[in-house]
Amino acid sequence: MVQGVEIVDGFIVDTDPATGEVIGRVRCTTETEVDRMVAAARAAQPGWEHGHTAAQRAELIKAALAKLGEAKQELAATMTREMGKVASEAAEEADGAVCKDALIDAIVEANQPQVVGGAGEAQSLVLRDALGVVVVLAPWNFPADEILLLTIPALIAGNAVVIKPSEVAPLTGGLVGRALASALPPGVVALAQGDGAVGARLVNSKVDMVAMTGSSATGKRLMEACAPGLKRLVLELGGKDPMVVFRDADLDKAARDAVYFSLFNCGQVCCSVERIYVDKAVKADFEQRVVALASSWVVGPGSDPKSQLGPMVSGMQRDLVAAQVEAACQAGAALLFQTELAPELKEGKGNFYPITVLGGLTQGMAIQSNETFGPVVALAEFDGSEEEAVRLANDTEYGLASYVYTSDMAKAGRVAARVKAGQVGVNCYSLFHANVQCPWVGHKGSGFGYHSGPDGWRQFSLPKSLVFETPVPPALVPSESGAATMAEDLKAAVAEKEATGILTAHAPGIWAGKEGKHVPQVTRGRQAGQCIVSVPHGMADDHWIEYVWAKNQDGAVIAVIKLTATDEPKLSFAVPEGTTSVTGFEACNQ
Numbered sequence: 001m002v003q004g005v006e007i008v009d010g011f012i013v014d015t016d017p018a019t020g021e022v023i024g025r026v027r028c029t030t031e032t033e034v035d036r037m038v039a040a041a042r043a044a045q046p047g048w049e050h051g052h053t054a055a056q057r058a059e060l061i062k063a064a065l066a067k068l069g070e071a072k073q074e075l076a077a078t079m080t081r082e083m084g085k086v087a088s089e090a091a092e093e094a095d096g097a098v099c100k101d102a103l104i105d106a107i108v109e110a111n112q113p114q115v116v117g118g119a120g121e122a123q124s125l126v127l128r129d130a131l132g133v134v135v136v137l138a139p140w141n142f143p144a145d146e147i148l149l150l151t152i153p154a155l156i157a158g159n160a161v162v163i164k165p166s167e168v169a170p171l172t173g174g175l176v177g178r179a180l181a182s183a184l185p186p187g188v189v190a191l192a193q194g195d196g197a198v199g200a201r202l203v204n205s206k207v208d209m210v211a212m213t214g215s216s217a218t219g220k221r222l223m224e225a226c227a228p229g230l231k232r233l234v235l236e237l238g239g240k241d242p243m244v245v246f247r248d249a250d251l252d253k254a255a256r257d258a259v260y261f262s263l264f265n266c267g268q269v270c271c272s273v274e275r276i277y278v279d280k281a282v283k284a285d286f287e288q289r290v291v292a293l294a295s296s297w298v299v300g301p302g303s304d305p306k307s308q309l310g311p312m313v314s315g316m317q318r319d320l321v322a323a324q325v326e327a328a329c330q331a332g333a334a335l336l337f338q339t340e341l342a343p344e345l346k347e348g349k350g351n352f353y354p355i356t357v358l359g360g361l362t363q364g365m366a367i368q369s370n371e372t373f374g375p376v377v378a379l380a381e382f383d384g385s386e387e388e389a390v391r392l393a394n395d396t397e398y399g400l401a402s403y404v405y406t407s408d409m410a411k412a413g414r415v416a417a418r419v420k421a422g423q424v425g426v427n428c429y430s431l432f433h434a435n436v437q438c439p440w441v442g443h444k445g446s447g448f449g450y451h452s453g454p455d456g457w458r459q460f461s462l463p464k465s466l467v468f469e470t471p472v473p474p475a476l477v478p479s480e481s482g483a484a485t486m487a488e489d490l491k492a493a494v495a496e497k498e499a500t501g502i503l504t505a506h507a508p509g510i511w512a513g514k515e516g517k518h519v520p521q522v523t524r525g526r527q528a529g530q531c532i533v534s535v536p537h538g539m540a541d542d543h544w545i546e547y548v549w550a551k552n553q554d555g556a557v558i559a560v561i562k563l564t565a566t567d568e569p570k571l572s573f574a575v576p577e578g579t580t581s582v583t584g585f586e587a588c589n590q
Contacts, residue, residue, distance in 0.1 A: 011028065017083060018311045088305075126466075263297065
């Protein structure tokens with residue numbers, strides 16, 4: 001049982017961690033139903049991959065999330081009732097779950113075919129093949145968003161997906177899974193409910209990949225189960241993430257982040273701040289700041305808008321945290337602060353645990369090595385040297401995230417480079433500030449494979465190279481965004497009009513009016529990654545020009561803009577990552 005969830009007569013007994021009340025019973029998927037789901041997914045997958053482009057698949061997924069958005073308030077409220085997330089955090093997760101257009105577009109771009117080799121040389125075309133059927137095993141701590149972070153890239157790559165939400169949050173997972181299934185072709189997305197037995201049946205069935213966010217222990221069991229069939233894996237696992245605070249850090253900000261990101265989601269986050277190493281020169285000052293901040297937090301039911309920290313997900317998890325704290329205090333740690341819970345929270349059936357600040361922790365204590373996953377701010381000291389900071393940060397079997405606080409960016413860079421973790425936040429929390437292009441990686445015992453960012457999204461497909469002794473024939477270069485196809489159409493139109501004398505070549509890579517008056521210009525925008533198109537008056541309003549497009553340094557089309565009579569003289573477009581220059585700008589009337 002995960003977190004002590006009961007299965008009675010084939011039903012998950014779903015309870016509210018704030019009250020212990022039963023809020024629903026969800027029927028577990030039977031073994032026969034699992035087998036049928038997988039068979040249906042396998043039958044539907046080829047049509048999903050080959051009957052739709054990645055861009056078309058993306059549009060269907062966007063439509064599914066738009067549908068889910070209609071139930072956004074229900075989604076947030078269900079999260080709070082099932083796993084205790086406070087209302088503000090549940091609303092934030094629900095918002096993020098349904099607003100993923102930019103992420104989806106980036107995943108489509110990552111799955112584009114790539115031409116390798118210089119112009120005029122032998123070239124190859126690198127395509128991406130779907131794996132087949134992917135099982136997504138979702139966690140309970142982010143029960144909506146984590147499903148989507150694993151399912152969306154799998155679907156855009158052309159896979160069919162069977163989703164099994166955590167048995168701790170089956171209603172939340174059901175809302176997400178059904179929204180996806182309703183908008184996609186039959187069989188492409190299936191929803192299985194149940195405990196580890198259902199998950200095991202899925203993993204051991206005829207599937208091609210398993211993607212999971214969960215504990216390291218579960219990850220190891222999955223690797224063992226998948227080994228005989230060499231099934232591919234993406235596993236985001238546990239963490240014991242350190243935060244290093246040097247004496248020259250902004251101590252106010254460091255203290256705020258130490259408290260907030262130790263307590264965020266009741267500390268039930270794989271990349272929570274779980275170990276805080278403070279330069280001994282500022283230790284006393286820092287401890288005072290942390291205690292003052294922690295003591296201002298309000299503990300209460302997640303449904304209460306005033307609550308900043310709700311109940312823990314289960315009595316089992318609460319008792320684990322309590323045991324770690326008690327053992328640390330018996331071993332010599334100082335209990336610097338602990339919230340006094342209201343009588344109704346202390347005496348009720350909810351899984352509330354007080355906010356706790358510990359000081360004087362040492363590496364021999366279990367709380368410094370075992371994942372806590374609870375509302376504990378754990379403070380230790382170090383001698384202030386870079387060497388000691390790196391040694392302590394790396395003294396763990398995990399390597400998901402780390403945090404370095406200092407005003408010296410050169411020092412931050414040196415320390416970050418030596419810390420063995422997938423993401424290092426420099427004076428910030430990486431989960432909140434990482435760019436969408438960043439992969440989310442677990443080093444050491446914190447993961448196997450990884451997700452997010454172009455490299456992570458491509459984990460859900462396999463590359464295939466088409467090799468030529470000539471340049472790749474243009475007809476074989478597929479277009480997902482429509483830009484390449486439109487570019488070919490425009491080139492043909494330009495060639496036709498040039499032959500009739502309506503358009504002439506004004507300069508290499510630039511098409512202009514026959515008198516050279518209508519020449520669009522492209523310049524760097526004020527924002528990073530942006531270009532500005534200066535469109536001369538008359539290009540659109542006299543219908544002389546309908547389209548303009550720009551190319552990158554390799555001659556590839558990076559932007560196609562359809563002009564209208566109402567366009568302003570200046571338009572902007574985003575420049576894709578990797579573009580070093582915009583070497584050509586073209587225009588034509590189609």
